[in-house]
Amino acid sequence: MRSSSPVRDAGLPMGVIALVAIAVLLVWFGTLDARHLLRPDEGRYAEIAREMFRSGDWITIRYNGYKYFEKPPFHLWVTTLGYELFGVGDWQARLAVALSGIAGIGAMMLAASRWYGCRVALLTGLAMLAMPMWSVAGHFNSLDMTLSGALAGVLAFMLLAQHPDATPAARRGWMLACWVAMGVAILTKGLVGIALPGLALVVYTLVTRDFGLWRRLHLVTGIAAMLVVTVPWFWLVSARNPEFPHFFFIHEHWERYTSTVHARKGSIWYFVPLLLAGLLPWLGLTPRMWTVVRERAGAVRGAGGKPFQPALMCLIWFAAIFAFFSLSSSKLPGYIVPVFPALALLVAVALDQINEKSWNRQINALLVLAVVGVAAAPYVATLSRDSNPNEVFRAFAVYVGVAFAVLLAGMLLARRLLRTHGLLPSIAAFALSMFLTCTIGLLGHEVMGRRASGVDMVPAINAVLKPDMPLYGVGMLDHTLPFYLGRTLTIVAEPDELEFGAKQEPKKWIPTMEAFVAKWRDGQPALGIMGLHTFDALTAQQVPMYVVARDGRRVVVSNFPLPSSPSSHPAASATPAPRTAP
Structure with missing residues (x-):
């Protein structure tokens, strides 16, 4: 069943939606090869998978030939499979995160469609696509997006299973899918894959006192399914490497969370600016998102017990994960990417209830940002650092200017479509222009990232x-x-x-x-x-x-003279390498 919010305009024809979806996929996957790998994460995980590909050993993870047990192998398996199918390269190294990002969007759209209808499902997809943290993470070879895609599946499949109209067979099937997704999350980044959903679920039941929810989780069969996914690799790697369990479970979990052993310090407010940046285009909807939760949008009483509240679950999912990592002694920017699918669903329900006057204010806010961005491009061209000389910033400034010019054009188009075609086309133009802005900005980083990669x-x-x-x-x-x-x-x-x-x-x-x-x-x-x-x-x-x-x-x-200068003095024969791509 869906919420009772009215549909105030006709929406978009299916043909237009299909063309837009194809265009988004072409941009999403077509830009994976436009940048060289950055250090440390992108190069590290690309190289680990390359060594796995060359050795054929998918159990004992190695980096530079050394045993490397900091993370489980799922992301590396997907990357290695990409190498097997398409060869070794930059875009193949990013294929796992790109697929995870799209899978996360698809899973949340499916859940939104079940609870709120097709319109909100479309809005959910647009909301996630326009979130800078999601689109950037989906093009950066790191475990954070692979984990986030799996956790988006956990949340979406649980929402689908808890719909009051779900049949017993459907509920069992969706919950098994939820537990399998949790197993994938564990195989991606360890016990955090079960700790985060478990924390959100515990908080939700304490807040709502809906303890009957636990009876609908199919715990026995679900845990069995999760163990089938996770245990084989943990068993094999421990059998081959007896030192693995202590390093992985104690050092990489308990010590990482409770100490600064990895030198990744940050204040308790560390993630606040990242959250604001990641939610940037939708920040103005925050009061409406709270109203969606407070009014229990979508909550419908089932055959028995308390009504499940999907909006409240999404809010608690966000808050639990955000608090968990804010309290950790180890912090990195990508840690909070899993919060954005839950926020996207709240954004979508809020958008479904917005009126034209309020939406016009959202457009105007981003219009101001676009103007400021275009005006800032000449200033970027004046910057210079030891690691990146002014010529690099001048090249990057062109991308900055183009990116914000696209955003400016997109906001003007959104205003026009609001007057001529209604809310949904306007929201689509708004979201897609933000997605393109982030994409262009990310492509522009190649002028800096290429130097860092050493490819020249x-x-x-x-x-x-x-x-x-x-x-x-x-x-x-x-x-x-x-x-x-x-x-x-x-x-x-x-x-x-x-x-x-x-x-x-x-x-x-x-x-x-x-x-x-x-x-x-x-x-x-x-x-x-x-x-x-x-x-x-x-x-x-x-x-x-x-x-x-x-x-x-x-x-x-x-340690030997180079053929071009056999008689030259050691260390004085420095000749910069030709700056051409391999």
Whole structure:
């Protein structure tokens, strides 16, 4: 059953909806290859999957050849499958997050359609598409979106199962799908996949005193289904690697949440600006979203017990996850991406009840933002930093100007459509222009991200790197070059996040700089990747080094003269690599 809010305009023809959906999918998936991978997450997970693809070992996760047990494998499995089907590359590395983002939108639209009707389902999809955090996370190779897509499935399938008109068979089926999605969430990022839904459910039942809800969760069969999804990998990896359980469950869960062991500190307000940015186009609807919850929109009493309140569940889902990560001692921006599907459904119900006058104010607010953004583009062109010179900011400013110009045009179109065709076409233009604005801005980041990726150094490195030649990461773990080179690094002196793996297999790394220098001088041709300070320090020690390539972040050197300058002085033969893509 759906809410009683009136439909005030005819909506959009199915043909138009189909064309818009196709266009959105083309933009969503067609832009995955438009940027090179960024460090650390994008390069790390792309490389782990590449090593899994090359080795054929889908159980013991390795990064740079070292055991890497910080996260479970589902995201990596999907990425590796993409490599199997389409080859190794940037867009294949992002395929898992892109699919997760679209799957999350589809699941929430399905739940919204069941509770509130097709109009609200369409509005839910538009709301999620226009949320900057969702669209950006759906194009950034990280576990956060894969987890968020799975958790969107958990929420949506639970909402579908708890509809009062659901038959016993349908409720059982949707709840089994919910538990399976929870298993996927656990296989993506660990016990948080069950902790977050469990926390939301406990809070909901305490607030509503609807303890009968627990009888409708099909706990026995559901938990069995979740265990079928999760236990095989945990069993196999623990059997092959006895050190796994303590590191994964104690260090990566309890210590990560309760301490700053990973140096990811942040105040309790850390996620507030990220929430505001992620909900930016819909912030003006916040009072209406609260009204939707307070008036129990969609709640209908079933055959027995208290009525299930889908809007309240979405609010509690958001609040529980937001509070959980705000209280954690470890914080990263992507942690709160799972809150946005629940907020999107509340936004959609609020939009379904909005009048033209109020909606016009929403358009005007974003119109002002668009004007400010266009005006700010020339200022961006004046910026300069050590890592990114002014020429980079000048190029990025063009994207900023175009992005906000698109937003400006979209808001003007939304105003016109409101007058001529009604609310729904206007809302669609509003949401789609915001989606395009975020997409263009993200594409523009390539002018900065390309430099960080090191991809322009690859041709010069490949010109001298031989298959049997050692490749050292000297005092640093580079997160992108190994992927683009198709080679793992031997870590020197600083294991970074590979400390656990280095302890398990100590012969695979060189623990001191002195031992590395001795190895470097032994006559075997080798290359090393190092930071600028390390390069300067080794140069001062007169360690023989010939610069193969360098950028503003790192230097790649050899211990043998380069063919183009055999008589040149070591370390004085620095020649920047040609800045061409591989």
